[in-house]
Amino acid sequence: MRLPTIASTFLAALALAPDAALSGAAHPASPQKTGQIELQVNYCRGNTGLMAHLPGTNQQVILGQNGTGIFYFVVPGTYTLTIEIPGRQPHTIQNVVVQDNTITQVSESFCVDNDGDGYSELEDCNDNNVTINPAAAETCDGVDNNCNAQTDEGCQFCTDADNDGFYAQAGCGSAVDCDDHNATTSPGALEHSCDGKDNDCDGRIDETFDKESDPNHCGACFNVCSFPNAAAVCSNGTCGLASCMPGFSDCDGNPQNGCEAGVSNDPGNCGACGNVCPSGWSCNAGQCTAQCTGDVNCPYQDFCDTTLTCQRDLLDGGACNRNSQCVSANCEFGTCQAACPTGTHRCESGGTCIPDAIPCL
Template identity: 30%
Template sequence: MKTFESQLRVLCGGLLLAVGAVGCVVEFPDDVPYTCTETADCGGDGYVCTSLPNDGPRYCCLPDPAEVCNSVDDDCDGLVDNLDTPCYPGPEGTLDVGRCHAGESMCDRDGSTVCVGAVVPGLEICNGLDDDCDGAVDEDFDLKTDPGHCGACNNDCSFLQDCVNGECVRRQEVDCNNGEDDDGDGLRDCQDREDCDEQPCGEACVCRNGSRTELSCTNGEDDDGDGLVDCADRSDCLTGERCGPNRSEAPEDYPRCQVNGVCA
């Protein structure tokens, strides 16, 4: 690092007088900073005139090829430890794909190099972005069937709805005779009148007015499971209705239910 201070100029002039035509050569220690106004003051050899950080005094500096983390302005740009180089710690092939992009290399307090601001692949979420940087957007979500993202990201169906072809529709009781609350509304089978009224609940059973109803009073079976068979099920087999089959007669000759629930 070199400069031409006034005292050195005087010394060089004195030497010229002493040696006549012989040139004056002055060696400058490399570990001593010298002030300058412009690069020409630094005596060549690659030295440049730069300033200390924060617009400090200008001095002669010999640039190194690259800035490193050592609390020194290696590249003589007036900044200390400004690596100013891109970095990317993500998997190969994901840089600049989707949300992924490079960050900036910076010096840590311990002198190590860290990468700041880079975005690497993450978990894919439903947001219209390529979070995992694989070139596809929201590929893990089926917007036609996903009740949490029905038709669009974060369009959440209620607990009583299913997502069908991208629309939230009311879930229905799928079987009125399985003893299950299929649609999760707290009502099972025939109790779920909205879904099961007039729907079959067995071979000779139909849901009616929220309860199981005997359809046949002539088969000798407890079709609605209430413990009452044919005429004995007085709420379903009305007085005068034909009842219990007499195998030797045609159906039109079957006996009829009596007032007391007896088939006679």
């Protein structure tokens, strides 16, 4: 019977775990069918602090500064190794095949594309910003966008004279300020006043003010619609009369002078436009009223009293007024208590006296 030699056992151990065989380090007992992975990586920023994981197992290896590490007693199969990098996205090595009683050597040189823009950290001057890489267009924002070690090359000089955060030139990293000498005017500002200016730099002027129908800004800022004795309206940017005040009317059709006719007291437009009172008559509360003078006859059934005004002949049975219709007699309870003086009074059918001291001629 042949016994295994110490040499053959040592050589078998050396083949699968050379560092353990030589250093005497303890390793777990090997299953019947296992292999080994010898890993050699070259991370472009150096290998310090790298750790390799074998997913699906509890094995992990801290790589040396030369990028080497060994996984022992790996069950045969196909694996994806994961390389952990401090502060970066992990790097994976796929399709690592392990066979029984075999050493699988894996060598990998790599860099990480942390922002996923297609450029590794060696090429990308900011691998945490996807908009910054060698293929990016340079914009005037104070940043090296295309990783050529230059900033804002080809950009014009950018000015912000009013210090509102918006530049007067395009391509300077902000919307263009349409008035760089006024801090209240900039893109995004409120159209705060009707001033004939583009306050928010949107190419429109006073767009929040209704110059078509606002009587306070009709057709232009602060153009207030106002007419004498009238209410005004703004239509299509033009002022017009809406209505006349009570007692007034627009008789000449000219809106510029408003409702010029006082129809409550205008003898030429008494009560309505064109209603002319007779000569010598007055207009009171929109009604034509006769004036009693020495050369004007009172209307039918009227007479002229001592105050030179025409009075209606009270044949309707109305009562007298105290100390008015009874000049030479007393007016008691609406009735003249004495006979009417001859030639100076009239007496109606109800027995009241009406003064007629100065008859109309």
